[in-house]
Amino acid sequence: MTLLQIRGLTKDFPVGTVFSRRRVRAVNGVDLDLAPGRVTALVGESGSGKSTLARCLARLERPTSGQILLDGEDVLRTERRRASRTYRGKVQMVFQDPFGSLNPVHRVEHFLTRALVLHGHPADRGRLTALMEEVGLAQDMLDSHPHELSGGQRQRVAIARALAVGPDVLLADEPTSMLDVSVRVGVLNLMRRLRDERGLSMLYITHDLGSARYLADTTAVMFAGELVEGGDALAVMDAPAHPYTRLLLSAVPDPARRTGYDKAERAGLRAAVLNPESCPYDDGTCNTTTPVRHTVGEDGGQPHWVRCHLYAPAHEIAHRVLQPADDASPEAENTAA
Numbered sequence: 001m002t003l004l005q006i007r008g009l010t011k012d013f014p015v016g017t018v019f020s021r022r023r024v025r026a027v028n029g030v031d032l033d034l035a036p037g038r039v040t041a042l043v044g045e046s047g048s049g050k051s052t053l054a055r056c057l058a059r060l061e062r063p064t065s066g067q068i069l070l071d072g073e074d075v076l077r078t079e080r081r082r083a084s085r086t087y088r089g090k091v092q093m094v095f096q097d098p099f100g101s102l103n104p105v106h107r108v109e110h111f112l113t114r115a116l117v118l119h120g121h122p123a124d125r126g127r128l129t130a131l132m133e134e135v136g137l138a139q140d141m142l143d144s145h146p147h148e149l150s151g152g153q154r155q156r157v158a159i160a161r162a163l164a165v166g167p168d169v170l171l172a173d174e175p176t177s178m179l180d181v182s183v184r185v186g187v188l189n190l191m192r193r194l195r196d197e198r199g200l201s202m203l204y205i206t207h208d209l210g211s212a213r214y215l216a217d218t219t220a221v222m223f224a225g226e227l228v229e230g231g232d233a234l235a236v237m238d239a240p241a242h243p244y245t246r247l248l249l250s251a252v253p254d255p256a257r258r259t260g261y262d263k264a265e266r267a268g269l270r271a272a273v274l275n276p277e278s279c280p281y282d283d284g285t286c287n288t289t290t291p292v293r294h295t296v297g298e299d300g301g302q303p304h305w306v307r308c309h310l311y312a313p314a315h316e317i318a319h320r321v322l323q324p325a326d327d328a329s330p331e332a333e334n335t336a337a
Ligand SMILES: Nc1ncnc2c1ncn2[C@@H]1O[C@H](COP(=O)(O)OP(=O)(O)OP(=O)(O)O)[C@@H](O)[C@H]1O
Pocket: 013, 014, 015, 024, 025, 026, 044, 045, 046, 047, 048, 049, 050, 051, 052, 053, 330, 333
């Protein structure tokens, strides 16, 4: 059963001055399903739109268009102005910065008690210690202030606070990127355990493909606001179909490969994704049309799909014309940068 379904989600930000108003399309027509008991990794470079998508799902940003279906109900229609407590009780987010996400004046006990009480759960000592235990923290840390904890411990507190409300979906935006390498794997293992023991559905946002491979069941690759490839995590990593996914993977050291991607190959991939005209894999149709999803295989019980003209049969393309340049798509922005 799919819990959270995202359909055609688009988010534009207004930028510029009153004299030259423009829009940045941070997320463009994203379709994604988050299933119970599965970790979906959302991978892509900085600026590809990962955080904006997560913030839309957490209802911290209002999408420009599209649907967010929770158990089949389009919450953007039924809860137009802001997310209901029911939605917040089911979908929780953990942020990248464990230092910024906990108010330094409060003790750990306060964060957990507040989350429990706000969502109508009893906040007795037994509940608090069970939450601490679940995230691998000693119960005497309930009396600590955030500054007395390490980065890894703080991130565990942030996870415990999210768990306190009893969510079905956890959105984790680069939860380990600000932590010491030595404690990262502990947080990844905790997330894996929560998936298995609580049956949580997780969106794990990262630019670190190694950790995505370690943790994820499904991987979705985001480029310039759009999902360009997805499927079983190992299938996507082992047989990347889109030039952008290959480019991302080419930067990851892989001891199993006897020969890495050489410089010319990487340069070719980079040119292909930034300027479709020079794509060695395509005839330039990216300039005028957007490819549709095309299934290239099936692994782990899920289709491995790609959106690239390389794979889409001619009759399937041209379903949507790209935005004109002055619409300032993130792709155009990134190319200019
Ligand atoms: N509030 C905003 N106003 C204007 N533009 C924004 C805003 N938030 C994001 N953007 C733009 O939207 C695009 C996607 O940004 P986003 O932060 O979602 O990417 P990301 O993949 O999460 O990158 P990072 O890993 O660096 O956070 C970028 O071009 C960014 O400049």
